[in-house]
Amino acid sequence: MDLHIALDPRRKVGSLEDALRDAARDGVLAAGIRLPASRTLAADLGIARNSVAEVYARLVGEGWFEARVGAGTWVRARPTTTPAITPAAAVDRSTRFDLDLRGGIPDGSMFPRSAWADAVRRALSDAPADALGYGAPEGVAALRERLAEYLARTRGVIATPAGVVVTHGFGGLLGLVARALAAGGARRIAVEAYGHASHRMLLTAAGIETVALPIDERGVRVDRLAALDVAAVLLTPAHQFPTGVPLARDRRSTLAEWATRTGGIVIEDDYDGEFRFDGRSIGAFQPLAPQHTVYGGTASKALSPALGLGWGVVPEALHEGVLAARAQTGTATDALSQLALAAFIHAGAYDRSVRSLRLRYRARRERFEAFVDRHLPGARVVGLAAGIQCLLELPPGVTEAEAVAEASARGLRIGGLAEYAADASTAASRRPALVVGIGAPPEHRFEQAMAALAAAVDAARR
Ligand SMILES: Cc1ncc(COP(=O)(O)O)c(C=O)c1O
Numbered sequence: 001m002d003l004h005i006a007l008d009p010r011r012k013v014g015s016l017e018d019a020l021r022d023a024a025r026d027g028v029l030a031a032g033i034r035l036p037a038s039r040t041l042a043a044d045l046g047i048a049r050n051s052v053a054e055v056y057a058r059l060v061g062e063g064w065f066e067a068r069v070g071a072g073t074w075v076r077a078r079p080t081t082t083p084a085i086t087p088a089a090a091v092d093r094s095t096r097f098d099l100d101l102r103g104g105i106p107d108g109s110m111f112p113r114s115a116w117a118d119a120v121r122r123a124l125s126d127a128p129a130d131a132l133g134y135g136a137p138e139g140v141a142a143l144r145e146r147l148a149e150y151l152a153r154t155r156g157v158i159a160t161p162a163g164v165v166v167t168h169g170f171g172g173l174l175g176l177v178a179r180a181l182a183a184g185g186a187r188r189i190a191v192e193a194y195g196h197a198s199h200r201m202l203l204t205a206a207g208i209e210t211v212a213l214p215i216d217e218r219g220v221r222v223d224r225l226a227a228l229d230v231a232a233v234l235l236t237p238a239h240q241f242p243t244g245v246p247l248a249r250d251r252r253s254t255l256a257e258w259a260t261r262t263g264g265i266v267i268e269d270d271y272d273g274e275f276r277f278d279g280r281s282i283g284a285f286q287p288l289a290p291q292h293t294v295y296g297g298t299a300s301k302a303l304s305p306a307l308g309l310g311w312g313v314v315p316e317a318l319h320e321g322v323l324a325a326r327a328q329t330g331t332a333t334d335a336l337s338q339l340a341l342a343a344f345i346h347a348g349a350y351d352r353s354v355r356s357l358r359l360r361y362r363a364r365r366e367r368f369e370a371f372v373d374r375h376l377p378g379a380r381v382v383g384l385a386a387g388i389q390c391l392l393e394l395p396p397g398v399t400e401a402e403a404v405a406e407a408s409a410r411g412l413r414i415g416g417l418a419e420y421a422a423d424a425s426t427a428a429s430r431r432p433a434l435v436v437g438i439g440a441p442p443e444h445r446f447e448q449a450m451a452a453l454a455a456a457v458d459a460a461r462r
Pocket residue numbers: 103104105168169170171172196236241269271297298299300305309310
């Protein structure tokens with residue numbers, strides 16, 4: 001173990017003793033850590049070995065350290081100074097959010113651990129030494145090739161490896177694109193009336209004002225773009241997040257016309273385009289206006305948000321700006337994970353994972369719809385033809401706030417639609433609904449989560 005200790009040159013041994021005692025007391029040296037051998041520490045610090053051994057012995061005597069015969073000196077577990085948890089608080093803590101039905105979260109228990117471990121092993125053993133240095137800012141070439149091929153094949157995206165940029169999730173891409181647009185003079189960007197507050201925040205943080213576009217049963221009102229003075233629009237055409245409506249075909253054409261006519265940029269968030277359940281394959285928007293679209297995708301749904309991997313297919317006009325933003329923000333994506341994802345896609349494991357998840361999420365979707373039919377009269381499921389989230393429109397008289405509060409009281413984490421609204425006036429005009437993520441709970445908790453949801457809505461009814 002390497003230890004950082006600042007010694008007072010006038011009293012080296014005394015200051016070593018003080019520093020070690022303080023570190024043990026403050027938890028800088030965690031209980032259970034083995035200390036360096038006295039010979040090693042003495043050589044590192046330039047003091048006599050005996051002096052270090054004496055310091056260790058004194059701290060053992062005081063109870064900070066523990067000497068184990070033949071196994072060195074260890075930091076001893078100390079009585080904790082944090083207040084004891086009363087049984088009631090303990091129960092509260094562990095049951096508070098035992099169940100999760102939040103939107104946009106995949107089931108971590110479905111992560112293909114062994115296939116991913118194989119890909120990591122293969123990537124590591126095949127990587128030449130120079131792949132482990134500082135990589136290209138746009139990402140590892142092997143992964144960009146795999147992604148260009150995968151996106152063309154599965155989503156109809158027009159992509160060459162040169163146009164692909166690997167990022168830290170979709171959020172990472174959006175942050176870079178926002179900065180690139182702002183550097184090019186963009187001041188306002190249209191967003192959907194409902195979406196992730198964190199995405200709007202990324203735009204605002206780049207100095208861009210957001211303007212909300214309404215959503216109806218045929219998707220986002222892109223016809224309104226013409227009347228707005230915006231440089232770009234951020235949207236989820238395949239499966240609006242979180243309302244679930246796809247963008248109607250004629251609106252896609254309207255959007256493409258707007259972009260081509262005005263030079264506006266479409267930022268397409270294709271976060272769950274692979275998960276369509278009703279046999280209607282809705283391809284990406286990007287091929288309708290490839291010069292004007294930043295296509296964005298993520299491994300957060302088909303694999304896991306824990307990987308922090310996403311990608312963009314960036315039009316030539318923005319490519320340099322996006323890489324400049326990356327340099328300014330110091331946000332490179334780690335090369336080993338990129339190599340592993342390349343190997344994973346190459347082995348066909350990404351396709352297999354998507355197919356298997358699609359079947360499992362489809363089964364959940366059917367269970368959820370049947371459950372609502374039976375146990376939640378007056379409620380309605382909307383937008384579950386694709387993806388892993390939908391809206392549960394609440395029975396008349398039930399408010400989102402009441403349903404969410406009753407759910408929390410039952411240990412169920414869930415959000416109301418209003419939490420996703422770009423502004424308060426949009427939220428006021430819609431029927432109250434919860435955003436239900438059917439992917440969030442592991443399989444063995446799904447039934448229990450649905451039951452808690454039904455109980456919460458029932459309690460809010462009274
Ligand atoms: C609408 C939407 N876009 C994008 C993402 C993926 O974001 P990231 O790749 O940053 O994890 C999610 C995930 O929850 C999402 O719900």
